[in-house]
Amino acid sequence: MAPNPGKLNAVEVRGLTRRFGSTTILDGVDLDIAQGEFVALLGKSGSGKSTFLRALAELDHDVQGTGTIATPEKLSVVFQDARLLPWRNVIQNVTLGLSGAAGQEAGRRALAEVGLAGREDAWPIQLSGGEQQRVALARSLVRDPALLLADEPFGALDALTRLKMHDLLRELCARHKPAVLLVTHDVDEAISLADRILVLDRGRFIEDLKIELPAPRDHADPRFAQVRTHLLNRLGVEVPGRRAA
Amino acid sequence: MTYVSAGERRPVLAVERETAPAGRFSTGAGRPRTRRRLGPGPAIPFGLQIGPALLVVIWTLGSAFGLIDPRILPAPWTVIATFGTLIADGRLQSNFLTSSVRAILGLSTGIVIGTALAVIAGLSRVGEALIDGPIQIKRAVPTLALIPLLILWLGIGETMKVTIITLAVIVPIYIHTHNALRSIDNRYVELAETVRMSSRDFLREVVLPGALPGFLLGLRFAVTLCWVSLVVVEQINATSGLGYMIELARTYGQTEIILVGLVVYAILGLASDGLVRLIERKLLSWRRTLAS
């Protein structure tokens, strides 16, 4: 993809290839993400979105492939499941891998930011799904990441909770300004959150779209609908009664 | 069912319908809806104590009415009196102490070695290749069958006895801890990588807590095996300890002393199992918060 002129990049990927057996999932992909840029990654199920994100997170130890990846040292990952250690309480989960009183203090602040002040000593199973995912967000924030990788972080939540989480994520990103790569199935989610949307198909990015709608983004805005129709078409979904195209 | 004539058949559901509060479960059609209970139902108060208490009552009555030959089974009061005598002349305490020291030494050594081996085999492929096979072979050979060999190697002193107990304890601790380690969810390993935990933190935050339920299960088996091995080694070649006391009583035909020994074993066994369960409840409290 075209480099971002004049901006420092948080992510630079060149010629990234990933293969499972004889199937090529990523086929020489290039990508730059600028510092503080919010990128959403769409694609059909099985198109390789998670494969790409896991490559950036360096979680794909045994996967064959080539290419170069440059990511910042401070990198956080949010998974689809909250992935809290059930045998550690909330604050311990947030401050995993951090040490000392400074870590504790930062953990408390991050929990307060996601609206869970006072729940420090709760066990993960005592929290609702949405609350667990907020703890996971706090855990990723407390590391003050320059890059936040999120693989369908709200996929397991109900629609109402998901909307609240969108607001929370938007607010947190505005404050901490990490670069974000958000993998999602939800076209509306991508449009309402991202500065830029990519569509992955057969191992390549077939779409790289800057979204320049003003915030807050209104689903009823005709421009919103236009972008949605365009993206759905790129995803191979026939949208009935489209006029904009 | 085919051999029961229609008249004799008692519909199970109908019986329960009578006990259901009138009208509470009835549907519009007036047919009461009851769901048959498949579980055993609510617990009887002091249910676990009823069986043992009944046995004691039978024993007492049988002895009182002379139905039980005291040479085969002495009366409860004889056993209690023997308890008193043995304590008064210090024999019970000193034998108990000797046995406890053996049990605790063997158990703790076995726990440390078993856990260490499980962690090494669970975290490294080389460790697994070196350790797992020998343990599986050791598992196939009953520890007690090793006694002759160990006597030749170590003599009949304390070292041999403690070694037997240790060898018996290692197996369940290793097997269950290793198994739990291996089944730690890979998602937690990924999490540890993404938050860049050090190996030490990984061990402390993920590996050991994740393996703890398996370890505690192994510990319960280990405690039982520890008592079993203790009894056997003490009855074979010992000059002190509870097993020796029992064995000596056998040669003199003192059934009441044998019974005292057995009662002490039972108390020890129950107490140690209770202790392990207590530890379990404390350490695994993160699991129980919803249930309690």
Ligand SMILES: Nc1ncnc2c1ncn2[C@@H]1O[C@H](COP(=O)(O)OP(=O)(O)OP(=O)(O)O)[C@@H](O)[C@H]1O
């Ligand atoms: N460990 C693996 N071994 C073999 N094949 C794999 C493995 N992981 C993923 N794949 C295959 O790679 C392809 C891409 O998988 P990936 O998980 O990246 O898709 P995705 O875009 O994230 O899909 P979804 O939206 O359903 O999560 C799939 O066809 C999948 O079957």
Ligand SMILES: [Mg+2]
């Ligand atoms: Mg995926």
